Amino acid sequence: MSLQPNKILGAVLAVAVVAFAIDFVSDQIFAKQEPTAPGYVVDMKAAPAVAATDAPAPAAAQADPKAAAASAATDVAPIADRLKTADAAAGEKTAKVCTACHSFANTGDNKVGPGLWEVVNRKPGSHEGFKYSQGMTTFGESHTWDYATLDVYLTNPKAEVPGNKMAFAGLKKPEDRANVIAYLRSLSANPAPMP
Numbered sequence: 001m002s003l004q005p006n007k008i009l010g011a012v013l014a015v016a017v018v019a020f021a022i023d024f025v026s027d028q029i030f031a032k033q034e035p036t037a038p039g040y041v042v043d044m045k046a047a048p049a050v051a052a053t054d055a056p057a058p059a060a061a062q063a064d065p066k067a068a069a070a071s072a073a074t075d076v077a078p079i080a081d082r083l084k085t086a087d088a089a090a091g092e093k094t095a096k097v098c099t100a101c102h103s104f105a106n107t108g109d110n111k112v113g114p115g116l117w118e119v120v121n122r123k124p125g126s127h128e129g130f131k132y133s134q135g136m137t138t139f140g141e142s143h144t145w146d147y148a149t150l151d152v153y154l155t156n157p158k159a160e161v162p163g164n165k166m167a168f169a170g171l172k173k174p175e176d177r178a179n180v181i182a183y184l185r186s187l188s189a190n191p192a193p194m195p
């Protein structure tokens with residue numbers, strides 16, 4: 001009888017043994033370690049809080065500017081009171097977002113937006129050399145950038161001055177606005193009196 005089938009069976013067994021041996025050895029070398037803690041934790045409670053305070057443009061507020069402005073107007077202390085405890089240095093930090101479009105330098109340079117040196121008590125739409133929107137020019141005919149007007153404008157620029165071209169969602173936190181307005185007040189050789 002032929003030994004051929006036995007040889008084939010032997011070969012198959014040998015391969016199986018070798019494969020098993022490799023598997024066994026590699027398990028020893030590359031021991032698997034299951035992590036005890038997950039790599040990252042998604043904190044569902046923290047996430048909305050961050051979005052509410054730091055998000056530059058909450059979609060809901062943009063979609064309904066009137067409602068946002070109204071709620072800001074009702075349950076917030078007047079700017080005259082908030083300015084008493086405002087922190088101009090903190091305002092300077094918050095106002096970093098403005099520098100994408102505005103210069104605060106006393107040279108009054110215009111960028112995407114008008115220079116904001118001495119903006120407090122200025123007539124809206126009046127800074128030299130800046131091409132304002134029709135909306136801002138019209139607004140300037142009946143307003144002044146006093147503290148209260150700045151407060152409302154910075155809450156929601158689009159709602160306060162229809163047709164103005166400042167592409168900025170607004171500073172939703174009352175104390176952020178007070179700090180920024182205190183900083184704007186300091187941008188002058190002769191800061192306006194406190195309210």
Ligand code: HEC
Binds near residue numbers: 097131154171
């Ligand atoms: C994306 C660009 C942009 C950002 C960011 C921005 N602004 Fe403006 N801002 C403008 C433009 C453009 C105008 C002019 C609006 C017009 O003519 O309708 C303007 C106008 C103003 C005015 C009216 C000035 C005047 O001469 O009448 C004030 C005040 C102002 N911005 C304050 C701020 C403050 C404070 C911040 C930051 C919290 C800020 N802006 C962020 C673009 C910007």
